[in-house]
Amino acid sequence: MRRVVTSLFAAITLGAGTAMAAPAAAAPPGPDRSKDRLEVFAGQITPDQVKMLRQLGFDHEDISLGKSVNGKAGVEVIMSRAQGDALRAKGVPLQAKKIKGQTAAERSKVLAEQGKVFRPYTGPGNIREEIVNAANTHPGIARSVDIGTSLKGKPITAVRVTKGARTLEIGGKRPAVVYQATQHAREWITPETVRRELHHFLDNYGSNPEITKIVDTTDLWFIPVVNVDGYDLTFDPDFRM
Numbered sequence: 001m002r003r004v005v006t007s008l009f010a011a012i013t014l015g016a017g018t019a020m021a022a023p024a025a026a027a028p029p030g031p032d033r034s035k036d037r038l039e040v041f042a043g044q045i046t047p048d049q050v051k052m053l054r055q056l057g058f059d060h061e062d063i064s065l066g067k068s069v070n071g072k073a074g075v076e077v078i079m080s081r082a083q084g085d086a087l088r089a090k091g092v093p094l095q096a097k098k099i100k101g102q103t104a105a106e107r108s109k110v111l112a113e114q115g116k117v118f119r120p121y122t123g124p125g126n127i128r129e130e131i132v133n134a135a136n137t138h139p140g141i142a143r144s145v146d147i148g149t150s151l152k153g154k155p156i157t158a159v160r161v162t163k164g165a166r167t168l169e170i171g172g173k174r175p176a177v178v179y180q181a182t183q184h185a186r187e188w189i190t191p192e193t194v195r196r197e198l199h200h201f202l203d204n205y206g207s208n209p210e211i212t213k214i215v216d217t218t219d220l221w222f223i224p225v226v227n228v229d230g231y232d233l234t235f236d237p238d239f240r241m
Contacts, residue, residue, distance in 0.1 A: 037238050041084045041094040044072040049092050053077060118188045120235045121154070121225045127191060128157050131198060131224060135159045138202045139166060141215055150229045161201050161220040172219070180223040185230030186240070198222040 045053075050073055053063055058077065066074030077094060079087075084094055119126045135142040143165040146155040162168060179197055181190035201220060204211040214220070225231050233239050 038078055038080055039084070040076055040078055040097045041087075042074070042076045042097050043092075043094040044069070045075055045092055045094070046072055050075065052090075052092065118192065120232045121191075121228045122232050127195060127224055128155070128228075131157060131159050131195065131222070134198065134202055138205070141165055141205055142202060147223070152229045154228045154232075156223070156226065156228055158221050158223040159198055161198070161215060161222065162218060163216045168219075170219075174217060174219045176219040176221065178221045178223065180221075180226050182225045182227050182231050185227050185234050188234070191224035191231070194222055194224040198224070 050065065053075070058079070062078040064076040066076075075094070076097070081096065084096060087094055121127045123129070132144045135144040138161075141161055141163055143160045145158050145160055147158050148156040150156060160170075162174060168174075179194045181187070181194045201211055201215060205215050206212055
């Protein structure tokens with residue numbers, strides 16, 4: 001399978017970026033991640049500017065339009081600071097909203113609590129390790145398969161569940177069903193749903209006649225996280241939203 005690359009920022013290309021020249025003796029600066037953090041931008045814009053936003057490829061749910069006043073519409077757009085800067089350079093007057101909310105420390109505490117259920121994809125005890133171990137403990141009906149590689153080189157792992165999963169030819173006579181999740185990185189409930197569905201089939205095979213029949217006759221594939229780079233990034237408090 002070709003490399004899977006999911007990029008929110010590929011939706012908008014507004015010309016060449018700007019960079020500040022560092023002094024000759026200075027070490028090269030590290031990447032400025034603050035420009036990539038998503039924020040809510042708001043402003044009053046003309047119908048032509050609304051059309052410009054639509055043409056840039058933002059998802060429909062990322063743009064919220066209000067009432068038109070004096071020929072301009074109130075708009076809120078979810079995008080990165082770099083995208084906001086580029087739009088303003090083209091005359092679209094959108095400014096980042098100052099939203100009252102949690103401090104960075106408070107967001108980290110909330111994420112720690114959520115981490116008791118929701119976990120990253122990569123790392124010890126996290127989703128990929130769990131599903132690989134689950135497949136290895138059910139060798140008669142399960143096999144982990146790396147179906148691709150992310151932009152950052154992480155394996156995108158599926159678990160195949162069917163009778164004889166390790167020896168049966170892929171693409172054979174059994175009908176196939178695919179359960180996949182987290183195309184959108186921030187939808188944390190979706191990998192949890194697919195993860196639990198995987199365990200439901202593995203844990204009940206041999207004791208539940210309906211589950212046993214399905215596994216014996218169907219080629220089931222479980223991919224809890226498709227957008228592995230984006231999903232892991234959302235566990236950074238600055239990128240969670």
